[in-house]
Amino acid sequence: xxxxxxxxxxxxxxxxxxxxxxxxxxxxxxxxxxxxxxxxxxxxxxxxxxxxxxxxxxxxxxxxxxxxxxxxxxxxxxxxxxxxxxxxxxxxxxxxxxxxxxxxxxxxxxxxxxxxxxxxxxxxxxxxxxxxxxxxxxx
Numbered sequence: 119x120x121x122x123x124x125x126x127x128x129x130x131x132x133x134x135x136x137x138x139x140x141x142x143x144x145x146x147x148x149x150x151x152x153x154x155x156x157x158x159x160x161x162x163x164x165x166x167x168x169x170x171x172x173x174x175x176x177x178x179x180x181x182x183x184x185x186x187x188x189x190x191x192x193x194x195x196x197x198x199x200x201x202x203x204x205x206x207x208x209x210x211x212x213x214x215x216x217x218x219x220x221x222x223x224x225x226x227x228x229x230x231x232x233x234x235x236x237x238x239x240x241x242x243x244x245x246x247x248x249x250x251x252x253x254x255x256x257x
Contacts, residue, residue: 161249167212168248174209175257178219178240181205192224192236213244213254220255 178196181204186192189202196219199205208217224238244254 164249168254170212171242171254172257174211175240175242177205177209182237182240186236191234192238194234194236196221196237196240211242211244213242213246218243 178199181199182193185199185202185204193199193202196208196217200207208219210217211219219240220243221237222239222241224235242254242257247253248257
């Protein structure tokens with residue numbers, strides 16, 4: 119009778135941990151889930167950057183227009199917008215990580231002040247293509 123009591127306890131002690139196969143199955147499932155989540159995460163980061171790019175471009179274009187109407191001439195540089203208080207700082211292009219915007223100068227014949235044509239538009243300097251298939255430089 120005493121022997122019967124010891125056998126079940128010994129079996130219980132041996133079964134307390136996980137086997138190597140069980141651990142490998144769990145690790146494999148975790149790796150599969152992570153490999154599915156990483157592309158989704160990267161795509162959401164790209165979409166967020168695109169949204170910031172569109173917002174920054176809209177803000178810059180609106181501020182350039184406001185500056186042009188107020189001063190009756192277009193700004194010569196983006197730094198003029200900061201100097202005159204229209205912006206706190208030139209926004210960063212999220213695709214390049216720098217404030218290196220491509221500046222489109224206005225045509226002298228169509229400018230507000232024909233003697234001093236200034237900035238008409240800004241675009242991203244990134245050569246990458248967005249999730250919608252358009253290059254960022256055309257936003």
